[in-house]
Amino acid sequence: MNRTQTLFDTHLPPLADRLRPTSLNDYKGQSHLVGNGKLLRRIIEEKKLFSMIFWGPPGTGKTTLARIIAQTTNAVMKEISAVSSGVKDLRTVISMGNTNREMGKQTLLFIDEIHRFNKSQQDALLHAVEEGTIILIGATTENPSFEVISPLLSRCRVLTLRTLEESHLESILGHAFNTDIILSQLHIKIESNIQGKLIQSAGGDARKMLNTLDVAVQLLGEEKKITDEILSEAIQSKTLIYDKTGDYHYDTISAFIKSVRGSDPDAAIYWLAVMLEGGEKPEFIARRLIILASEDIGNADPNGLIIATSAFQAVHVIGMPEAAIILGQITTYLASAPKSNASYNAINQALKNVKENGTPSVPLHLRNAPTELMKNSDYGKDYKYPHSYPDHFVNVNYLPEKNNVSFYRPSNQGHEKWIKERLKSLWGNRFTKK
16 A cells, blocks of 8 residues: 555545635635625625525635634624525524524524525525524525525625635645645656646536646556656546536536537537436436526527426426436427527616616506596507507507617527517618627
């Protein structure tokens, strides 16, 4: 037995856990949140906590940041995973929060993968967050706008974490070799080009990088040098087993969605097979396809959303293994369909406009007038009923006064090309101008 094996036989935690920072001084990345004078650094220094959602890719420091906040502010921290916890666990923590508050202590509840909680589970948090019984920090890789219910989202601040830069990963690697209880004793050699390959393979994910390094070290021979062959084997060994809650889960669903979006049914079917063989929940895949059908296909093929929704229902009713057939059909259909994100862009631009300019009053001619008082106040006056005109259309303004903005710009793809021509015949170039 060589020295490397002896050191690993001590049953220490994985490298990524051993190197987890315990203070902001050691924390890498997210300078837009933890830099001098930035939001999180201020609330930590002033110990003025509020509930928040950390949204960002895997391995960017969401859990670590929550622990630093709790430790630095002397809050009592309870960690749970939405994968394995339910309402009963939440009630236990909330009860603990009530007790702690009576003792003058704050309770910080960290929920990893909060997007996996269903509506009733998220509802159970509302009162405790509103009353301040607990300070909630949720971590998610999914867009909170889609995965977190609106009442809970309104009670939290969403903070976006960014993918780590290469300079951050280089610094983390240097820290690992110099300070880790195992690596610092082994005096491991790694050439700059091999280190660069290790960093590049991580894709901005510090945990993935450290886990790969952990495997590479265990593959070392007596020479104690990480060669290209050893690193390649370590990278490959990290992708042999599909982890439904880990890094590969997120990488694979990303590859799957991007393959469908990229109109490659072969690649899409391949990644679908990887997920199904790994035991991924078919409902999770079907739900993502519903989002894609609207976001990436939209009106280029309106049937996409209808078929994707039907597929979700069928998958839910049928279950595995036959659900794979249904997922195969909808995946190939959506991958082969014409693509457009015009509707997706339209709603995003409209939301941005409303947020920036506020909610305007509704023009009088567009208002209903169910009472005489409203009629006397000119509600509905001069409204022109489209069906009373040729082609069931009349050119009037339906937007607020002095608002001549265009949000929806149809593409030339599929059915949307017909929509574009029809709107152009009705409204001129309003829906095509940039």
